[in-house]
Amino acid sequence: MIKEYLYTNFSLNERTALVTGSARGIGLAISTALGRAGAQVIINDLNESACIESVDKLKAEGIRASYLAFDVSDHESVQQGRARLEGEGLYVDILVNNAGNQNRKPMIDMTPQEWQQIMNVHVNGAFNCSQTFLPGMVSKGFGRIVMMSSVSGHATMPLIAAYSTAKASTASLARSIAVEYGPKGINANAIAPGFVKTDFTIGLQQRPGFEDYLLNNVPAGRWALPEDIAPVVLFLVSPGGGFVNGQVLAIDGGLLARMG
Numbered sequence: 001m002i003k004e005y006l007y008t009n010f011s012l013n014e015r016t017a018l019v020t021g022s023a024r025g026i027g028l029a030i031s032t033a034l035g036r037a038g039a040q041v042i043i044n045d046l047n048e049s050a051c052i053e054s055v056d057k058l059k060a061e062g063i064r065a066s067y068l069a070f071d072v073s074d075h076e077s078v079q080q081g082r083a084r085l086e087g088e089g090l091y092v093d094i095l096v097n098n099a100g101n102q103n104r105k106p107m108i109d110m111t112p113q114e115w116q117q118i119m120n121v122h123v124n125g126a127f128n129c130s131q132t133f134l135p136g137m138v139s140k141g142f143g144r145i146v147m148m149s150s151v152s153g154h155a156t157m158p159l160i161a162a163y164s165t166a167k168a169s170t171a172s173l174a175r176s177i178a179v180e181y182g183p184k185g186i187n188a189n190a191i192a193p194g195f196v197k198t199d200f201t202i203g204l205q206q207r208p209g210f211e212d213y214l215l216n217n218v219p220a221g222r223w224a225l226p227e228d229i230a231p232v233v234l235f236l237v238s239p240g241g242g243f244v245n246g247q248v249l250a251i252d253g254g255l256l257a258r259m260g
């Protein structure tokens with residue numbers, strides 16, 4: 001009975017999922033979770049050999065996995081990627097826009113190019129991938145899109161003005177897709193992780209006093225791990241999450257809920 005309930009609500013057996021920026025970190029954990037739930041998984045990242053390494057890890061545990069290396073900020077490469085996937089008979093019905101970059105510096109020292117590099121990956125990348133794969137989802141009458149926002153799309157700290165602006169934008173893009181394509185069977189949501197222990201946050205991990213900040217401000221009193229984030233994405237793209245649309249879900253150990 002439990003098995004049947006879980007299967008009906010959380011199995012992704014019939015699904016094909018593309019997770020961008022998934023050769024490592026949170027993206028790899030999400031790919032693993034979706035693959036374990038039965039999805040065919042497509043790993044994407046900038047570096048081909050990193051993609052291959054991750055695909056090998058997934059295959060070693062029996063997950064159906066392949067890869068496609070492209071830069072999400074390059075619209076033409078994304079389009080070519082879809083053509084290649086479809087040539088192999090792979091039609092993406094779950095898209096997780098996870099790829100991301102960072103550049104911590106005072107806003108007044110940021111060049112327009114540096115600002116744009118952040119927008120290009122988070123915002124344009126999410127647009128490029130969503131716009132490329134939405135038509136296939138619409139024609140099937142089924143699609144799930146998850147945007148990787150962040151707690152810093154809600155509240156922020158010094159040195160990350162571009163990143164915070166980009167993360168708020170991806171949440172807004174999820175709402176826009178939900179409203180515009182909800183009637184076509186598409187659900188689009190965003191997740192907003194707190195501080196996750198990955199290569200992305202090595203600077204923070206090494207910053208003196210940051211562990212104390214976490215202990216004092218995150219009610220859970222610790223870093224998140226990629227494995228704290230992945231099951232929430234599984235829920236959002238699974239049949240059981242099918243009526244959740246246009247939401248931004250914080251996965252932050254209570255950080256944003258705290259008043260003092």
Ligand SMILES: NC(=O)c1ccc[n+]([C@@H]2O[C@H](COP(=O)([O-])OP(=O)(O)OC[C@H]3O[C@@H](n4cnc5c(N)ncnc54)[C@H](O)[C@@H]3O)[C@@H](O)[C@H]2O)c1
Binds near residue numbers: 099196199
């Ligand atoms: N780590 C955190 O604390 C945290 C918190 C909230 C949100 N996030 C977001 O989660 C996502 C994943 O972060 P992570 O911590 O796993 O970081 P990570 O640096 O470990 O992984 C990001 C991956 O994205 C890839 N990537 C970067 N630019 C790309 C591009 N143009 N095209 C394709 N791939 C590209 C990188 O090569 C890397 O493998 C990011 O969007 C990040 O902003 C992270």
